[in-house]
Amino acid sequence: xxxxxxxxxxxxxxxxxxxxxxxxxxxxxxxxxxxxxxxxxxxxxxxxxxxxxxxxxxxxxxxxxxxxxxxxxxxxxxxxxxxxxxxxxxxxxxxxxxxxxxxxxxxxxxxxxxxxxxxxxxxxxxxxxxxxxxxxxxxxxxxxxxxxxxxxxxxxxxxxxxxxxxxxxxxxxxxxxxxxxxxxxxxxxxxxxxxxxxxxxxxxxxxxxxxxxxxxxxxxxxxxxxxxxxxxxxxxxxxxxxxxxxxxxxxxxxxxxxxxxxxxxxxxxxxx
Amino acid sequence: xxxxxxxxxxxxxxxxxxxxxxxxxxxxxxxxxxxxxxxxxxxxxxxxxxxxxxxxxxxxxxxxxxxxxxxxxxxxxxxxxxxxxxxxxxxxxxxxxxxxxxxxxxxxxxxxxxxxxxxxxxxxxxxxxxxxxxxxxxxxxxxxxxxxxxxxxxxxxxxxxxxxxxxxxxxxxxxxxxxxxxxxxxxxxxxxxxxxxxxxxxxxxxxxxxxxxxxxxxxxxxxxxxxxxxxxxxxxxxxxxxxxxxxxxxxxxxxxxxxxxxxxxxxxxxxxxxxxxxxxxxxxxxxxxxxxxxxxxxxxxxxxxxxxxxxxxxxxxxxxxxxxxxxxxxxxxxxxxx
Amino acid sequence: xxxxxxxxxxxxxxxxxxxxxxxxxxxxxxxxxxxxxxxxxxxxxxxxxxxxxxxxxxxxxxxxxxxxxxxxxxxxxxxxxxxxxxxxxxxxxxxxxxxxxxxxxxxxxxxxxxxxxxxxxxxxxxxxxxxxxxxxxxxxxxxxxxxxxxxxxxxxxxxxxxxxxxxxxxxxxxxxxxxxxxxxxxxxxxxxxxxxxxxxxxxxxxxxxxxxxxxxxxxxxxxxxxxxxxxxxxxxxxxxxxxxxxxxxxxxxxxxxxxxxxxxxxxxxxxxxxxxxxxxxxxxxxxxxxxxxxxxxxxxxxxxxxxxxxxxxxxxxxxxxxxxxxxxxxxxxxx
Numbered sequence: 001x002x003x004x005x006x007x008x009x010x011x012x013x014x015x016x017x018x019x020x021x022x023x024x025x026x027x028x029x030x031x032x033x034x035x036x037x038x039x040x041x042x043x044x045x046x047x048x049x050x051x052x053x054x055x056x057x058x059x060x061x062x063x064x065x066x067x068x069x070x071x072x073x074x075x076x077x078x079x080x081x082x083x084x085x086x087x088x089x090x091x092x093x094x095x096x097x098x099x100x101x102x103x104x105x106x107x108x109x110x111x112x113x114x115x116x117x118x119x120x121x122x123x124x125x126x127x128x129x130x131x132x133x134x135x136x137x138x139x140x141x142x143x144x145x146x147x148x149x150x151x152x153x154x155x156x157x158x159x160x161x162x163x164x165x166x167x168x169x170x171x172x173x174x175x176x177x178x179x180x181x182x183x184x185x186x187x188x189x190x191x192x193x194x195x196x197x198x199x200x201x202x203x204x205x206x207x208x209x210x211x212x213x214x215x216x217x218x219x220x221x222x223x224x225x226x227x228x229x230x231x232x233x234x235x236x237x238x239x240x241x242x243x244x245x246x247x248x249x250x251x252x253x254x255x256x257x258x259x260x261x262x263x264x265x266x267x268x269x270x271x272x
Numbered sequence: 273x274x275x276x277x278x279x280x281x282x283x284x285x286x287x288x289x290x291x292x293x294x295x296x297x298x299x300x301x302x303x304x305x306x307x308x309x310x311x312x313x314x315x316x317x318x319x320x321x322x323x324x325x326x327x328x329x330x331x332x333x334x335x336x337x338x339x340x341x342x343x344x345x346x347x348x349x350x351x352x353x354x355x356x357x358x359x360x361x362x363x364x365x366x367x368x369x370x371x372x373x374x375x376x377x378x379x380x381x382x383x384x385x386x387x388x389x390x391x392x393x394x395x396x397x398x399x400x401x402x403x404x405x406x407x408x409x410x411x412x413x414x415x416x417x418x419x420x421x422x423x424x425x426x427x428x429x430x431x432x433x434x435x436x437x438x439x440x441x442x443x444x445x446x447x448x449x450x451x452x453x454x455x456x457x458x459x460x461x462x463x464x465x466x467x468x469x470x471x472x473x474x475x476x477x478x479x480x481x482x483x484x485x486x487x488x489x490x491x492x493x494x495x496x497x498x499x500x501x502x503x504x505x506x507x508x509x510x511x512x513x514x515x516x517x518x519x520x521x522x523x524x525x526x527x528x529x530x531x532x533x534x535x536x537x538x539x540x541x542x543x544x545x546x547x548x549x550x551x552x553x554x555x556x557x558x559x560x561x562x563x564x565x566x567x568x569x570x571x572x573x574x575x576x577x578x579x580x581x582x583x584x585x586x587x588x589x590x591x592x593x594x595x596x597x598x599x600x601x602x603x604x605x606x607x608x609x610x
Numbered sequence: 611x612x613x614x615x616x617x618x619x620x621x622x623x624x625x626x627x628x629x630x631x632x633x634x635x636x637x638x639x640x641x642x643x644x645x646x647x648x649x650x651x652x653x654x655x656x657x658x659x660x661x662x663x664x665x666x667x668x669x670x671x672x673x674x675x676x677x678x679x680x681x682x683x684x685x686x687x688x689x690x691x692x693x694x695x696x697x698x699x700x701x702x703x704x705x706x707x708x709x710x711x712x713x714x715x716x717x718x719x720x721x722x723x724x725x726x727x728x729x730x731x732x733x734x735x736x737x738x739x740x741x742x743x744x745x746x747x748x749x750x751x752x753x754x755x756x757x758x759x760x761x762x763x764x765x766x767x768x769x770x771x772x773x774x775x776x777x778x779x780x781x782x783x784x785x786x787x788x789x790x791x792x793x794x795x796x797x798x799x800x801x802x803x804x805x806x807x808x809x810x811x812x813x814x815x816x817x818x819x820x821x822x823x824x825x826x827x828x829x830x831x832x833x834x835x836x837x838x839x840x841x842x843x844x845x846x847x848x849x850x851x852x853x854x855x856x857x858x859x860x861x862x863x864x865x866x867x868x869x870x871x872x873x874x875x876x877x878x879x880x881x882x883x884x885x886x887x888x889x890x891x892x893x894x895x896x897x898x899x900x901x902x903x904x905x906x907x908x909x910x911x912x913x914x915x916x917x918x919x920x921x922x923x924x925x926x927x928x929x930x931x932x933x934x935x936x937x938x939x940x941x942x943x944x945x
Contacts, residue, residue, distance in 0.1 A: 009508035019413025024433045084284035103598045108538025110565045111591045115298045126679045171280035199441030202540040213660045236812035236833035259439045573670045
């Protein structure tokens with residue numbers, strides 16, 4: 001009887017370990033694939049030429065610009081909302097907003113794209129970079145709200161009480177003391193949110209599309225690395241496919257670096 | 273000073289309220305755009321299998337015709353619009369040059385177009401279910417490994433690897449899946465490379481880290497004292513997991529499953545690469561088909577008014593359905609947690 | 611510090627955005643996509659002016675152009691004079707191309723497969739289901755056709771290529787014309803897989819053994835696809851190449867009074883390739899400034915881009931036609 005239990009135990013533990021190995025295997029498989037297929041097509045020209053000439057320069061630029069703009073729009077909004085939820089509000093309304101924001105974090109990104117299409121693209125008369133940035137911002141806000149909410153909740157009560165005791169109004173306490181205490185966690189959260197939206201494709205498909213030329217004009221179709229990967233991957237020529245792999249490799253490297261950077265910052269802070 | 277305090281609080285309140293407004297705005301906009309299709313097809317849209325199918329309407333009694341014409345005035349105007357978009361039958365070689373239409377028809381034929389969402393709805397649900405079934409055992413295994421088996425020095429690297437899996441953009445999963453994973457699926461299961469099964473499996477890999485993370489967090493909430501008592505009684509690790517941790521963390525685990533399902537429903541890029549984009553019901557798992565996000569991605573650009581409205585109808589269905597699934601998971605979580 | 615930097619960047623972006631766009635954008639037909647993009651690239655190099663053209667299918671081109679969401683649309687299914695008037699559009703042809711039947715048959719070389727016009731209809735209808743069907747074997751005695759199911763690759767989006775292909779099918783078969791007609795989207799009853807744009811169909815053929823589909827010739831070239839030899843209207847089997855394309859395009863009647871509305875498919879002639887089609891550019895009449903930029907681009911393409919087009923195996927429009935087009939532009943105040 002005991003042997004049977006021990007055997008069952010060993011089997012389950014083995015399977016669990018294999019699961020973990022499988023998980024890491026998938027990661028390694030994907031990364032190695034990207035590296036092998038991408039590295040061959042990467043040369044200096046990929047970074048110095050625009051898509052019209054076979055490079056990726058304008059696409060990388062465009063993706064950063066739209067993600068950056070989305071961050072500029074979404075972070076103040078999300079942080080203020082998070083502050084309200086954690087510091088000011090009480091009761092049902094706050095819980096409602098908190099839950100709604102959480103649900104929106106997992107909302108289908110293509111539906112957000114469809115919304116921004118009707119909301120911005122049609123009235124503005126065509127696909128444009130602003131719409132793409134707004135679509136990304138809508139996806140960013142709930143993440144920032146959640147991060148702010150969580151990071152603020154970690155600030156110890158004593159710090160708050162001490163701050164209020166010093167006088168100066170609640171908002172001063174929040175700005176000077178609480179935010180500062182939560183600063184590192186907040187920065188990391190924002191960084192990770194940025195990494196998440198810079199890899200998005202669906203919200204950009206019909207809002208900003210993509211553009212083969214170098215442009216800084218957000219009123220026009222704006223270059224996007226992710227949307228171009230989608231287009232290039234469906235093109236039957238070898239040149240297009242190779243470029244798609246190179247772009248995929250670069251995109252993944254960017255996303256992973258930002259992610260690892262975020263984790264590094266947290267680790268450093270924990271060391272303190 | 274009171275002024276600044278007041279302004280600050282107001283701005284914070286407005287920001288929080290804006291989130292509510294955005295959500296309501298999305299729902300409203302989707303609803304408004306979907307309304308023509310909703311009015312025309314009603315709930316039948318959910319079970320109608322045809323998409324963009326033109327049928328001819330037979331005119332019967334003249335009085336009825338005028339009534340029908342009056343009610344359908346709006347839709348028939350847009351139908352005529354579509355006809356003007358050069359689906360006019362051109363003069364074909366061998367035609368009498370004055371004739372533009374088929375000579376066997378004397379009376380004008382009225383046509384109507386039918387859109388139905390049954391097939392994408394089925395594809396969305398099936399692909400997400402496949403993803404869940406595939407991911408669940410792996411996620412549980414990983415969670416067990418990370419919380420109960422792994423030696424201290426391994427927890428971080430393994431944990432980070434799994435999290436990085438979650439950070440990889442969806443379109444990358446599409447690329448890798450299409451060129452590397454799909455052929456293997458075909459080798460094992462036969463059938464098409466790009467199919468419901470392939471899409472479901474890659475979707476599973478995508479939700480795997482999410483499921484594993486939440487499961488692991490839930491498992492870690494089990495009080496040590498419960499675990500230690502069980503060990504003291506001579507239980508094996510597996511038995512502790514099965515009889516102590518899982519029952520305690522049950523709510524969190526089930527919540528993670530449902531939440532992952534909600535996420536999988538809305539996934540677009542990977543599925544667009546892998547599901548096949550064939551608007552047919554899959555007769556077997558290895559058949560290509562479509563899902564709602566895929567139909568949206570493929571058709572959004574060129575849709576005319578009725579098709580566009582039908583697409584928004586699909587988007588609304590997806591949005592509401594995901595909303596409820598995710599909300600249900602949260603509520604389930606909430607009941608147990610807070 | 612980071613915040614200030616990003617504000618400066620944002621500010622300069624907003625500033626440049628307020629300047630009027632110097633780029634014209636169009637979308638639509640993927641039939642013309644390869645040559646349009648090649649022209650745009652060379653035009654940019656020569657003049658520094660940007661013309662951004664995306665695919666999406668003729669249906670999208672028509673929709674976006676008439677809705678004024680883009681500056682111009684590309685369509686292989688031309689707007690009738692009535693439609694042009696209703697939507698206040700100008701229209702002119704830009705190029706002539708050819709649709710080929712590309713196939714993926716292991717062991718069979720390009721051009722070796724012969725298809726009668728009736729066989730093509732039968733495959734599209736789904737009446738011929740296997741490669742070793744007697745109808746196919748009859749004219750392909752020197753090829754071993756396998757007993758495999760035919761996978762028909764077709765367009766999933768509203769396509770002018772489909773429109774021209776079904777024009778051919780309707781010309782050959784009264785039954786096809788009655789049941790399906792000449793359309794941009796078809797409810798195919800054969801064993802089919804849908805691809806987005808010419809690139810999508812081309813990819814499917816490349817990846818699916820025993821498949822066959824209709825794509826613009828430039829895509830077949832780029833993906834090294836095998837192309838079928840096809841029976842033309844006069845009953846001769848012709849290979850797709852520049853001579854047979856030019857022979858087919860020779861009799862085309864482009865009339866500026868109709869906004870150049872004409873379909874050049876299924877032409878007569880011993881040496882004519884039957885599946886040629888012209889792609890048209892449509893633009894809103896009232897947007898004179900944007901229209902002038904578009905006509906400048908296409909004038910350049912007509913005058914200097916002939917070699918680029920020919921390299922991709924498109925048939926450039928002859929001078930007689932381009933002169934008519936330029937006059938049409940002048941008459942409408944956009945040149």
